[in-house]
Amino acid sequence: MNQMINKIFCYLKVLLLLACFVFSFFIIINMYQRLGKNLVDAVFNFIPYVILFLLFSINIVLKQKSVNDNMFYNITCCLVFGMLLFSVYRTFFDRNMVAFIRLGYNINFNYFADMIAPMRAMLYMLSVSNVLLILDGMNLKFQKKEVPVVEETPKNKEEQEIVLTTNEIGI
């Protein structure tokens, strides 16, 4: 049961990531156009999405169990994307916010602008933890140099006897 739920979260996080990316892209590009800002500057907001998408792809393609089977990580990802989607919903539909009426763009840029910084921070943090989980799952080992143990063994019977007698005497 747990495995099944984990699998659902594992694939759901990828879908939610894509959904968040599409809506954020639409809002941020429109916002930059309205403000007359250079659109190239908007690219920096999407870099964490790209990094995270690449990492998720690597996780799934290489079947990295350390990430895919980590329920805490999967749930956290879904929570972050769920929160972002909720803020996207409010950006488009929450008409009780005065800026929505005042700006008159049918998109509340004023509200979403507050979300960009935490969004980027959380996506970067998820990327870092993903990399750390990958490292955790890798079977890394330091190779030890095997030092040969040299034991001096008596060569003939006479020497053996000498050794034995000296041991008996206690020298």
Next chain:
Amino acid sequence: MDMNFLKQYLRIINYALIGLVFAFASFYLLSNMYHYLEIRKDFVTTFAKEDLVLKYEEKLQSIQTNISDFDVNTYQGNVPASQMTIIAHQLNSCVASFRNETFQSMMDKNRITIIDVYNLREAYANDILGDCIVNNLFWTSAVDQHQLENTILAQEKDLIQLYYNNLFSETSYLKQDLLNNSSYYYNTAIASSSMKSNTRDGFYEVMGSYNKAVNFVEYISKWFHQEISTTGGALENESND
């Protein structure tokens, strides 16, 4: 060297990081939900039956009565009849501004939203302050005895100016407060909105401003009425007393 030792540390750091993200996301989600619910709170009341609205309507009625008594053919006061005609026209224009479209559209409402309060404030700034006070009645703060042969307005022009300043800055805080509802930050505005209802308090604040403005216009209309009923002498004597 044992790799497990490093891995253990790595794992601790990693779970701390994920935990931090979890905490951040939960906080933002809950904060957003709280804010979403908070600004949805409406003030349930019958707009037309509110005390402040009833008083407001009474004052408007009183202004209209004061103006309607003016007849340019029979008027023989100190102020020139042409000037009195202009003032009558200005007061009529003010009444129309007070009964602006936004205010009229509110009369049928039984539920007031935060956006209604915002619209009322905008109508106050544009129609009442802009059209009525600034465009039509601002001369009352700069009456010259030689321009208008009446002392009462000339004597009180400083007080009128102060009253104007008060009216102009009356809803500026409310405006900032309303605009602040578009940020979900856990700040003092949000904290205060949990203690008070922004919609209800904003409504009373803006209606208080409407009443202050209408009181002033009624004061001018009373002067106007005394001017026409006593042909200019009575009000001047009263002020001297």
